[in-house]
Every structure is written in C-alpha cells, then in structure tokens.
Amino acid sequence: MPSINTLLIRSRSRMVLVATAATFILGVIANAAGDEDVSSNAAAAANGRPNIVLVMTDDQGWGQTGYYNHPVLKTPYLDAMSENGLRMDRFYAGAPVCSPTRASVLTGRSNDRTGVQSHGYALRRQETTIASVLKDAGYVTGHFGKWHLNGLRGAGVPVLHTDNHHPGHFGFDQWVSVTNFFDRDPLMSRRGKFEQFTGDSSDVAMTEAIDFISRQSKANQPFFTVVWFGSPHSPWLADDEDLKPFASLDKDSRHHYGELVAMDRSIGTLRDSLRRLGIAENTLVWYCSDNGGLPKITPDTVGGLRGNKGSLYEGGLRVPAIVEWPATIQPRVTNYPACTMDIFPTLVDLLSLAPSVAPNPLDGVSLKPLFHEEIESREKPIPFRFSNKAALIDNDFKLLAENLDRSKFVLYDLNNDPTETTDVTAEHPQVAKRMQKSLVEWNESVKASVAGKDYPEGRVDPDHPEPRWWTEVEDYKPFFDQWQDRWEYARYFKTKRK
Structure with missing residues (x-):
C-alpha cells in the first residue's frame, strides 16, 4: 500500500x-394500496x-x-x-x-x-x-x-x-x-x-x-x-x-x-x-x-x-x-x-x-x-459530533475534541500532516481559538436540535422509538422458527431471543 x-x-x-x-x-401482507400513481409527477417535473x-x-x-x-x-x-x-x-x-x-x-x-x-x-x-x-x-x-x-x-x-x-x-x-x-x-x-x-x-x-x-x-x-x-x-x-x-x-x-x-x-x-x-x-x-x-x-x-x-x-x-x-x-x-x-x-x-x-x-x-x-476554499466548515466527541474541518485545519465535556482540543494541519500526528495549536493559536469558538457555538445549536427546537412543535415526537433488536419486535416473532437456521441470523437467537 x-x-x-x-x-x-x-x-x-x-x-x-x-x-x-x-x-x-x-x-407479511403489504398495504392494500397499489403502486403510487406517478402520472402527475411527470407533468410536475421540469424538462x-x-x-x-x-x-x-x-x-x-x-x-x-x-x-x-x-x-x-x-x-x-x-x-x-x-x-x-x-x-x-x-x-x-x-x-x-x-x-x-x-x-x-x-x-x-x-x-x-x-x-x-x-x-x-x-x-x-x-x-x-x-x-x-x-x-x-x-x-x-x-x-x-x-x-x-x-x-x-x-x-x-x-x-x-x-x-x-x-x-x-x-x-x-x-x-x-x-x-x-x-x-x-x-x-x-x-x-x-x-x-x-x-x-x-x-x-x-x-x-x-x-x-x-x-x-x-x-x-x-x-x-x-x-x-x-x-x-x-x-x-x-x-x-x-x-x-x-x-x-x-x-x-x-x-x-x-x-x-x-x-x-x-x-x-x-x-x-x-x-x-x-x-x-x-x-x-x-x-x-x-x-x-x-x-x-x-x-x-x-x-x-x-x-x-x-x-x-x-x-x-x-x-x-x-x-x-x-x-x-x-x-x-x-x-x-x-x-x-x-x-x-x-x-x-x-x-x-x-x-x-x-x-x-x-x-x-x-x-x-x-x-x-x-x-x-x-470552503466557506463553511464541516462539523462532526459523535459519542461525546466532536471535530471541525476548516479547509487545511482540523480541530478535534476527544471528550466534549473536558473541552480539550487538538489542532491538526491536514495539508502537512494528513495522518494527524502533531498538535499545531501552539503554532496557530488564532486558528485554534477561532475554530474552538465555532465548534462550541455549533455544538450548542446541536443541543437545541436534539431537544426538538427545530421543529414546529418545539419538541421531539413522544412516540419516537428507542433503539432495539429486531428479536424484541413482536411482529417478527412469527418468523423466528423459519429464521433460526439461516446463517446470518442464527447468532441472534443464541443470545438475544426474547
């Protein structure tokens, strides 16, 4: 390589x-309705x-x-x-x-x-x-x-x-x-x-x-x-x-x-x-x-x-x-x-x-x-937030927070260091300061989105489901006997069947 x-x-x-x-x-029986009528879509689509x-x-x-x-x-x-x-x-x-x-x-x-x-x-x-x-x-x-x-x-x-x-x-x-x-x-x-x-x-x-x-x-x-x-x-x-x-x-x-x-x-x-x-x-x-x-x-x-x-x-x-x-x-x-x-x-x-x-x-x-x-150059940085970690990519520079709660940031120069080996915060303090401010402000906006503030209701739908295994879903249980010997499903029945 x-x-x-x-x-x-x-x-x-x-x-x-x-x-x-x-x-x-x-x-499993599908909805009784047939295929969508798309004839009206043809007229709506611009040439x-x-x-x-x-x-x-x-x-x-x-x-x-x-x-x-x-x-x-x-x-x-x-x-x-x-x-x-x-x-x-x-x-x-x-x-x-x-x-x-x-x-x-x-x-x-x-x-x-x-x-x-x-x-x-x-x-x-x-x-x-x-x-x-x-x-x-x-x-x-x-x-x-x-x-x-x-x-x-x-x-x-x-x-x-x-x-x-x-x-x-x-x-x-x-x-x-x-x-x-x-x-x-x-x-x-x-x-x-x-x-x-x-x-x-x-x-x-x-x-x-x-x-x-x-x-x-x-x-x-x-x-x-x-x-x-x-x-x-x-x-x-x-x-x-x-x-x-x-x-x-x-x-x-x-x-x-x-x-x-x-x-x-x-x-x-x-x-x-x-x-x-x-x-x-x-x-x-x-x-x-x-x-x-x-x-x-x-x-x-x-x-x-x-x-x-x-x-x-x-x-x-x-x-x-x-x-x-x-x-x-x-x-x-x-x-x-x-x-x-x-x-x-x-x-x-x-x-x-x-x-x-x-x-x-x-x-x-x-x-x-x-x-x-x-x-x-890109005018708007690319933001990431995952598992209490966050990052911001602003053209050649990337700011990374391994733990948002601790507010400790590392700055990488991707142009000269694409494998992210060296923190260059000391060499580029103004860049680091600007990107930290942007990332913190963006993270606050995400918190509002997580709470549902973006939606007209101002909240998240209370019926929104939590993650679960399909082995826990009642509508799948009638198929368990048919599926337990399929190679891709067998392991789930050994540990997670309910």
Missing part, C-alpha cells in the same frame, strides 16, 4: 447481474432535470479502491467512473458509523440533530428528507438495500409494512429493503412483502435498482434512486469466483475483499445499464462509503490514515467518493473538502428549488459550483 503522502501527491495530478428474484411471501442515483457502500475504507493503487484489490468499474467524473479525494462521511451517515445524506444535517446518535437509532419522522423533497418536485423515488434508520439493530431482516419508520414514510415510492447489513442470498422486503433473493447482495440490490430505473426511463419519468449496499460489512461471505484474487489472505480479509469485487461489478452494471437505456448523459451518479474502513483487515483499509470506523480521525471519516454526470461534469480530481451533508443542499440547488424546502438548519453546503470549476 503506498503511503498516505504518496496517495495525496498522486491525487493532485490526473492520474453481471447474477441475481434474479425467486419470490415467495412469508406471511432537463437530471436523474439522480446515490450509491453508498457499507464500511469501505478510503484506501480500498484500485485508483489509489491498492496492493490486492482491483476496482475497474470504480476506476472507470473516476476517470469520467469528479473524484473527491477529501470527502467525509457525516459520522464514523453507518446509521448517522445515512441520516446526514437524507437530511443535510449532522446526525445528532436528526435523532440518529449512533447505529440502530431511528430517523425522526419530523425531519425533512431529500427523497420527500424530490418526490414533491416530480421525481419517482426508490430505495434499494440497507435502510438502518428505523431503530432496529442486528443483521438486516426484511422491513415490515407495519414499521412506522420504513422508507415509504420518508418519501420513497418504491423500496426493496432490509433493516441493516445483508449478505449472500438475502431475504428482503418489497414494500412489506418478504422475498427471497439469490446471489451476492450487491448484485441483488443493483438488479432491483436497475429494474426500477428501467421502468422510469421507459415512462419518461425523472427518478431518484438510492442504492445502499450491505458490503463490505461483516459478516463476510463472498462468491468463490470473487475470492480467487485473495487466496493468500486470511479468511475474513479474503471474503471482505471478495465482497468489494462484487460491489465494484455492480457499479459496472449500473453504468452499463444507464448507457444501454440512453440516459447516462443526464444521470447524476454519486458514490461514496458510509464511514471509514475496518481494523483487522489485511491489507490496510484506510490508505495509511489514522483511525478506523468509529473514530473521528481521518481514517474513521474520510471515504472514497465520485460524482459522475457526463452532461455537466468534466473529469478531474479535487481536494476540496466535502461531505455527505452536502448532498441534500447540492441537489436542491441543482434543481433550483426554493430554500424553504429545507425548513431546518442544514450543516452542508451546495457543491454545484464545484461541478463546473475548482473552488479554492
């Missing part, structure tokens, strides 16, 4: 569908608006791409995407774990504001999501894959139609989803109907997404498609063919990287399908990961950065990212600092929607200008 400094130097220069649905219903596809991997580290010269992993389809789009080498997840980052994507807000403090927390229904905004603007919306915003923990199970935090409640017309991470031959939910699928989970999710895209394309409907993979999150189970390049690695690492091979292949399937349908030119595809890479995987997952998933160091927050939109974006690499909280305001800006569609304070900024030309 090249050093982080080598990777950053390079970054400043220009450098099969296998799944078919075998449908059977396991007893020339791009189709939008958001793709997110699960636990893929910043260094785990072929275009960073990973020593064992090849990602030819991501490499091709990066050669044809805007490769963002300083892109950050909204948080160092999964559910919070997903909340930041949908809302443009830091995770704690939305009620999603950590993994397995539910997104408040009082939040405004980009899916709802785009649906109102005339887009047909679909979610495929991992959801993990309904307050359930444990390996992904099909989302119930009775779940009052399923994707449909947040603006998605169609969805084929699971509660959390999912692997080979997944059991998923099509708007509440359980279906058994065959094949690698990335191929399965992408197959469903492409079917949705194809239908909207043929109907001349603009679409907003979210594909959230379950890979390469543990547990790992890759196809034998996908394992072949990694024979020399330990078992976990071998399957981990095998899952990334399948994920990359599904990216290729998406790009090929958009071209086959004749809609690639005006389709914006935004790819990234949900948090930093995992420890104990060989080779290194974070490209030499400090920290891993769960940490506010760069290795826990910085993730690979590419935006491809052939009609608008000329291929290039940027080091402009950006984050998942920027997705919401960027899409709103691209569609010239009124700022009032986002009624609550946003933490992200629009990246629309960056799609056309390089921007020298």
Whole structure:
C-alpha cells in the first residue's frame, strides 16, 4: 500500500447481474394500496432535470479502491467512473458509523440533530428528507438495500409494512429493503412483502435498482434512486469466483475483499445499464462509503490514515467518493473538502428549488459550483459530533475534541500532516481559538436540535422509538422458527431471543 503522502501527491495530478428474484411471501401482507400513481409527477417535473442515483457502500475504507493503487484489490468499474467524473479525494462521511451517515445524506444535517446518535437509532419522522423533497418536485423515488434508520439493530431482516419508520414514510415510492447489513442470498422486503433473493447482495440490490430505473426511463419519468449496499460489512461471505484474487489472505480479509469485487461489478452494471437505456448523459451518479474502513483487515483499509470506523480521525471519516454526470461534469480530481451533508443542499440547488424546502438548519453546503470549476476554499466548515466527541474541518485545519465535556482540543494541519500526528495549536493559536469558538457555538445549536427546537412543535415526537433488536419486535416473532437456521441470523437467537 503506498503511503498516505504518496496517495495525496498522486491525487493532485490526473492520474453481471447474477441475481434474479425467486419470490415467495412469508406471511407479511403489504398495504392494500397499489403502486403510487406517478402520472402527475411527470407533468410536475421540469424538462432537463437530471436523474439522480446515490450509491453508498457499507464500511469501505478510503484506501480500498484500485485508483489509489491498492496492493490486492482491483476496482475497474470504480476506476472507470473516476476517470469520467469528479473524484473527491477529501470527502467525509457525516459520522464514523453507518446509521448517522445515512441520516446526514437524507437530511443535510449532522446526525445528532436528526435523532440518529449512533447505529440502530431511528430517523425522526419530523425531519425533512431529500427523497420527500424530490418526490414533491416530480421525481419517482426508490430505495434499494440497507435502510438502518428505523431503530432496529442486528443483521438486516426484511422491513415490515407495519414499521412506522420504513422508507415509504420518508418519501420513497418504491423500496426493496432490509433493516441493516445483508449478505449472500438475502431475504428482503418489497414494500412489506418478504422475498427471497439469490446471489451476492450487491448484485441483488443493483438488479432491483436497475429494474426500477428501467421502468422510469421507459415512462419518461425523472427518478431518484438510492442504492445502499450491505458490503463490505461483516459478516463476510463472498462468491468463490470473487475470492480467487485473495487466496493468500486470511479468511475474513479474503471474503471482505471478495465482497468489494462484487460491489465494484455492480457499479459496472449500473453504468452499463444507464448507457444501454440512453440516459447516462443526464444521470447524476454519486458514490461514496458510509464511514471509514475496518481494523483487522489485511491489507490496510484506510490508505495509511489514522483511525478506523468509529473514530473521528481521518481514517474513521474520510471515504472514497465520485460524482459522475457526463452532461455537466468534466473529469478531474479535487481536494476540496466535502461531505455527505452536502448532498441534500447540492441537489436542491441543482434543481433550483426554493430554500424553504429545507425548513431546518442544514450543516452542508451546495457543491454545484464545484461541478463546473475548482473552488479554492470552503466557506463553511464541516462539523462532526459523535459519542461525546466532536471535530471541525476548516479547509487545511482540523480541530478535534476527544471528550466534549473536558473541552480539550487538538489542532491538526491536514495539508502537512494528513495522518494527524502533531498538535499545531501552539503554532496557530488564532486558528485554534477561532475554530474552538465555532465548534462550541455549533455544538450548542446541536443541543437545541436534539431537544426538538427545530421543529414546529418545539419538541421531539413522544412516540419516537428507542433503539432495539429486531428479536424484541413482536411482529417478527412469527418468523423466528423459519429464521433460526439461516446463517446470518442464527447468532441472534443464541443470545438475544426474547
């Protein structure tokens, strides 16, 4: 693996569908209503608006791409995407774990504001999501894959139609989803109907997404498609063919990287399908990961950065990212600092929607200008708050508080010290003072959001659920006998069944 400094130097220069649905219903009955009537949406959509596809991997580290010269992993389809789009080498997840980052994507807000403090927390229904905004603007919306915003923990199970935090409640017309991470031959939910699928989970999710895209394309409907993979999150189970390049690695690492091979292949399937349908030119595809890479995987997952998933160091927050939109974006690499909280305001800006569609304070900024030309510096810092830790990235500088209660801050110069080894507070006292003031003030605003002050009611909905295991949900219990021998679920019945 090249050093982080080598990777950053390079970054400043220009450098099969296998799944078919075998449908059977396991007893959960979907809502009686049929598919959403989207004919009125067609009239509402303005001509020339791009189709939008958001793709997110699960636990893929910043260094785990072929275009960073990973020593064992090849990602030819991501490499091709990066050669044809805007490769963002300083892109950050909204948080160092999964559910919070997903909340930041949908809302443009830091995770704690939305009620999603950590993994397995539910997104408040009082939040405004980009899916709802785009649906109102005339887009047909679909979610495929991992959801993990309904307050359930444990390996992904099909989302119930009775779940009052399923994707449909947040603006998605169609969805084929699971509660959390999912692997080979997944059991998923099509708007509440359980279906058994065959094949690698990335191929399965992408197959469903492409079917949705194809239908909207043929109907001349603009679409907003979210594909959230379950890979390469543990547990790992890759196809034998996908394992072949990694024979020399330990078992976990071998399957981990095998899952990334399948994920990359599904990216290729998406790009090929958009071209086959004749809609690639005006389709914006935004790819990234949900948090930093995992420890104990060989080779290194974070490209030499400090920290891993769960940490506010760069290795826990910085993730690979590419935006491809052939009609608008000329291929290039940027080091402009950006984050998942920027997705919401960027899409709103691209569609010239009124700022009032986002009624609550946003933490992200629009990246629309960056799609056309390089921007020298970011005007609004990127904030993070997770597990009583906080950080603020202001262009080259990063302020980190390992414990907010103790108010002890460390300042890093990421331009000269990307691996965060040296506190430069003494060398830059005014920068440290300014950033500390900004971080403290921002944290106070988050406290108000946590208390529900952003909402018209001035409080959090009292029915908002607390995190829980799906083994504790009554509506899942009729399926326990069928599920206890499934490899991905068996461990939960040994320790958590109630």
